[in-house]
Amino acid sequence: MMIVSKATISLVCLLLIASIFMANLLNIIATDHNFFTEDKGAEINYTRYLGKKYSQITDKGHNLIWFLQISDIHLSIFRDPGRISQFQQFCDNTVKSINPMVVLATGDLTDAKTKDNMGSSQVQREWIYYHNIIKESGVTGKTVWLDIRGNHDNFNIRTINAQENYFRNYSVQGVTHPKSYIHILNTNGLRVAFIGIDACPDPGIRRPFNFIGILDISEQQHLQKLKLEAEASADHIVWFGHYPTSCILSLEKDSQRLNIRQFIGNSKGSQVYACGHLHAMGGLVPRMYTLQQRGFLELELGDWKDNRMYRLAAIDHGIFSFVDQKHVTWPVVLITNPKHAQYAMPGREPLHLISESTHIRILAFSDVNIDSVQVSFDKINWLNCNLSEKPLYVCEWQPYVFESGVHYLHVLAMDEIGRKVIVEHPFSLDGSNLKFNITPRILLMLDAGTVFQTIFGTLLMLNVLPLVVLRVQRRPPKYRRKIAHKIFRRIWLLTKIDRIFYPLILYALYIPFGPWIIGELIDGYIGVVFAWGILIKGSFLPEPFTYMYGSVQLLFVHIPLVFILAYCLEMRLFGQSIRGMKRMLKNLPFIFLLSIQLLLAYFYWLEYGTMAFLFGPLRTWSVFLNILLWYKTLTLPQEYCRQLMKLNDLE
Incomplete structure (x- = not known):
């Protein structure tokens, strides 16, 4: 009879526990779920509706909007004055050059730290800087500025109505929307609802115990009403907030707790949740994106504080696209058709329109005039794109050539002073996709x-x-x-x-x-x-x-x-x-x-x-x-x- 040592038994038990743990982890962070599995008809009906609404993707500029996101600005009177001066440059120049329909400012608008960088409290001068830059730039006259609080904007605040809650007095939306709110955009053939989620706890204690967002019962009920309004008024919903869904805790009522991911994903119109807060883990995870199991994208944006990042996003004929960009890096290029293969959302976008489209569509911006935009599939033969309606550049193509597998489109854009950028863009027409990296999935999909x-x-x-x-x-x-x-x-x-x-x-x-x-x-x-x-x-x-x-x-x-x-x-x-x-x-x-x-x-x-x-x-x-x-x-x-x-x- 073979005698099994204690060490062997212990090792087997450890391996068994580790395998169970890994299996559960991989299931939680899996991105290949189809959230319409239970009701396949819902997918067909919704995408058919969008397909009829937008018809064919051609070279025309209709059914297209674009917007910007900036996050974790951390305006400070004690450190890095470049945050203030370059934020003013962003409002004065970048927003003017890109001319978005909406700008999302997703929290941590000010730093709210003391001079020693350890204590935390609201600093009125920082809020005055934020208010004056927005006001003097005239940005609110050119676009809709949607700002919302982050945890730094909530440090040392007794109640939402406290005098120290400067968000209510110095932000754009705080006067009328101190917490979560909705903005409906109906333009150029698109109806889009932007819903801001304010998960700042009340009261807001000083750091460091202010890292996790909390949705109390009243805020959960308020969000339910906003969601119903969005579903009745818009075809697409863009959710935004400061905290990633992994960092939002919902309080229980009658043993029921709002699951924020299910809540967002239960609406067919939900396409993306845009957030900040994690600062791309100090720049170690610059592409912190994932497809949640409910079928929508969650996109964490790298901070303005240290990395000076912002995001350009667009919805073109119901299809969502985005690119994250470093400040004062021009030209800025966003390809809206064909869509990036990694970020496809089956059931939430009319993806079949891509294979039926007649033109490649590219948004190109610079702080001077764009001189040329060219495309290539092999980086050898380049085709010139035509300007349809500024900033939309188009080029005829034959989608049937790319029916199977993942292919790569290359775009070369140059402005009138010789600055150029080359973008490599993977796409597919048969549903082939690219996997998300495991680190962003862990950070955004776990609790x-x-x-x-x-x-x-x-x-x-x-x-x-x-x-x-x-x-x-x-x-x-x-x-x-x-x-x-x-x-x-x-x-x-x-x-x-x-x-x-x-x-x-x-x-x-x-x-x-x-x-x-x-x-x-x-x-x-x-x-x-x-x-x-x-x-x-x-x-x-x-x-x-x-x-x-x-x-x-x-x-x-x-x-x-x-x-x-x-x-x-x-x-x-x-x-x-x-x-x-x-x-x-x-x-x-x-x-x-x-x-x-x-x-x-x-x-x-x-x-x-x-x-x-x-x-x-x-x-x-x-x-x-x-x-x-x-x-x-x-x-x-x-x-x-x-x-x-x-x-x-x-x-």
Whole structure:
């Protein structure tokens, strides 16, 4: 009979858990679902309606609109004055040159940070800059400016009606639309509803606990009304907001919670949700796009703050297209027919019109005149495009040549001062598509709150279970690798010391249940922060970002502390002869850890003030606890040392 080792069983169990986890993850972030599977007739009827409405795509300029998006502007009076001057240039020059029907400003209009970059509060001068730039540029006379709040625009705001909520006084839409709202655009043969989703929590506490958007019951009901109005008045819906859907939490009512993705996707007219907030992960994920399982695109736009990005989008004969562009990079080119293969939305667009179209259609813009636009399928033979109606350039083509597979269209645009750009554009007529990258899908399709809770729960178990298991073992664990054997032997000995073991376990268990901060989370209002949410002003905010805050403590403080105390224990048992500078050097790991803790506690003070610093069990009090445990380990009584030495001699 074959004897299966514990290690083999453990490995099989881990592989099984990992495979189940990966299967669920891949299912959640899959982009090949057909949201019309349950009602195939709905797809046929809707696309047939759009096909009849728009007829054939030709060289004419009708049934076409275009608009811009800008996000995370972060106008600041303390840092990077280029944000202000170049935002003024955007309003004065870019908007004038592109002449969009609508501009979406999707949140974080101002920075709202203090000079030290740690504290957060609304700065009136920043809002005045925003207001004056829009007013003096005259941009609202040329287009419809639709702005909405982001989390920075909601820092330190007691209520939506508070005087400090400068969005109501200095933004374009805030005067009439302090929260979510709708704008119907009916022009050039298109009826498009733009719905802004304001998910800023009320009240708005200071950073960092303002990362996740929250839709309360009244706002969910308001959005339901806006959606009904859009479906009655428009053929297409463009949703926009600051937070990605992965960062929006809906409050429950009668055990029912609004699923924001299903809510957006339940309307056949929904085509895209445009957002910001994640700053393209510091520029590491510049193309943060995905097709949600309900069939609409979610497009996060890189920030203006550091990257000076904006988006040009268009709806041409019911087909949505877009391109993200760096500021003052000209010419700007957007191909609207044929559509980019990766961003096709079957059932939401009349994609069959592409194969029936007579002309390639290209929007080309520059701050001077466009000199020429050419197209090629092989980058060798170039065909000149004709200007139909500025800025639409067209070129005849024969779609049947490209009936199967993915093909590439190349566009060369040049303006009158010699600046040029070449765009490579994949397209298909048979439904062949290109896959979205996995990182954007994870960031936009998972639920951030669930991810934060999972990370926190995993780290909590790593802080508790290994110590408990080692505590109940009568003999130290054995490993072939000498260094692993030595480390686990140290920790095993540490768990045998009651005065060390119980404080480590009890503090780790305190973190998910006890208060972390008691302080002035909003000017004039005392609040209490727990792992599971925030209590302030008689309200409960289920802010999931707290879990990430606790995860930092568990990962960078509590886990290293266990290893450092185990190391100090060995020094106490076997290093009595170490003295002077050598002993000081041996304690450098704890000194480094203590420095990290003091820095984290100092951030507490900068973010929430003296009270939060003094009444901060998570950060400040843990400093004293860890010093005490370190001291107790280094000064362990002789009788403990003799007992541990005997245990250490066990084989």
